[in-house]
Amino acid sequence: MTDTSPHRGPAFDALQGLSVGDALGAQFFVPDTARAHLDARTEPPGPWPWTDDTEMACSVYAAQYERGTVDTFDLTHAFARRHDFDRGYGPAANRMLRLVREGGDARRLAAELFDDQGSFGNGAAMRVAPLGAAHAADPAAAVRPAADTAVTTHTHPQAVDGAIAVAVAAALAVRARTEPTTPARYLQDVAALTPPGTVRRGLAEAARLTDRTDPAAAAALLGNGSRTSAADTVPYALWCAAHWLTDYPSAVWAAIGAGGDVDTVAAITGGVVAARTGTAGIPARWLAAREPLPAWAFPPPLRPAPRPLAPMRLPRSHPVPDLLWSDHHWQRYRTGLHTPRWLTRTAEGVLHLHRADTGDETWSLAFAAQRDGWRPVAALVEAHPAHFAGPGSLVDALLEIEQDTARPATGGR
Template sequence: MEDMTTRPPVPEAARDALEGLALGDAFGERWFPLFRPAPEAHRDIRARRTPEESPWHWTDDTAMALSVHKVLTVHGTVDQDALAAAFGAAYRADAYRGYGAGMHRLLPALADDPPSWRTRTRELFDGQGSFGNGAAMRAAPLGAWFAGDAKEAARQAALSAEVTHAHPEGVAGAVAVAVAASLAAASRGAPAPHGEEFLKQVLRHTPAGEVRNTLALACAVRPDVRPWRAADLLGNGQRVSAADTVPFALWSAAVHLDSLTDALWSTAEGLGDVDTTCAITAGTVAARTGLAGADPVWLQRREALPQWVGEG
């Protein structure tokens, strides 16, 4: 898969991944208990009932992905100090996007002193650094930017992750998602890769550890398994760790690489940290498909991205 050459310009693939990520994020947010209790969510997801409320706001997943995309657009690569500054500025402009506790500690400091990420990120969680899913949730547009170059996507994803996630598992989650999006983007205009082989390609570039181990389990989960059963095995993000989030989201993407809508219904069925799992899945699939085939009602209800995204 990595040697495919039929692909669009890289910035186009990255924008598509960003648009898909935002749609998944906003769609997934609809299934939290704040909006509907779990039994109602399960019923409506399995019946494929689209949430009627509008607008669907996106969360910190999209806010941080926008910062990654902006830095890539300006610099063409991950400039870590510029990314820290972008994260801090976005947080200061709108801190109510659902950021986790660690980011509420870190990002205000980065807004004032971006280079301080080198020490402050390592101070989180009693000096372990974050092993959460926050670096993975924003990584699909980065991977699509480096379409077809999985090795470079992995390297750049690690640079991106390190700004907020010092723990190796937090970095590994971002690497896995970026590689998946790079491979998906490279397959545009060609037949979809087989799901198991797709995941095995991602596995080859994912650093050793819990994320990789669970991703290896995902390679063996059949595509006809009910998504909620796959989530029971692989995790659904409920523990908000990269290892508990990324494998299921990428399994769902891998078995629905030609249908953004099917991929999102599949991922939503796992519930858990459903905005983040849906953001990862949709960002990966949209790196291949764009928004083609997405329900126009969903796109209408989703909160718009900033105008500059379409101008980049």
């Protein structure tokens, strides 16, 4: 069983609800299971493996938890390196993530999908509820990071809008713990923070259907994910969430009952509703049946720098050193090294080296993923005479960091 003891709160609740909905929904792709259990609303026997929906949501949760925000470079490469072909990814996603692992440019590959339209599928929406739940204090603040997480794989506006709608819905669901709402008002509030377009129109239609409680009738008008587009998936998933915002089992059964892309609809619905009910609202036997979540989904938060860090005042181009770092080496620097002489941090694939005594940035080094590791592709140096504090080359600075981290700790036992 994965130890998640430090992890609590709405974002964790949303991840739990998303993964259980995904895992349960995936069981109903088996016709015999659907016939035996759907009408009676009885759970199929466990264990319930989860799919790509949960695998990607775990990466989103881990990225948000580590930094308190999402670094899209980290997230893109987390998607690619954790990609398990057998989790049910679509053909386009399988190819793109493989090419990213082999050193391809992720943004270019995402933009080139489907004849340069970008994917308008539901993949960006299915994984984003934990991020939205983390922004409950200001649901509008979830809009930009949700969009940023979407375009790592889905650049079509429809897919981006689907991710925004689900993130906002999760944030508003957390607020509904203390601020009562109605299904119609809830969907209207989600639509108000979703950009104009097909997804927003679907949400408006869903808000007009809140006097209905028949999932099949609602899905006939809103879609059930069978076309795997965001517009065909998100309005119905959020209709289910709005109707049963305080009743996780009923919401998930409604999401599954309309057929279509049942694991993804149930993942979106489950993630949003659990943001309102908490993990306590998920039946314990469902949690026990769900395949345990991976340990890598629960990293420690990155250590804050011991002093304020200042960016370069006058950056200048510098020769790029010939380096190839292993994934282990990159992760050491990415998570932050604090030595007597240097402080390191990364942001969007750029390693920043700051003097430990002043906090001033002296060097930066942009990296790109390669098939066999991480290679620098650009470098900058501080050229302001009042703020440069050597050594004279970037390689010397990196050697100093390696020497400092190799020294055994001194002091009392």
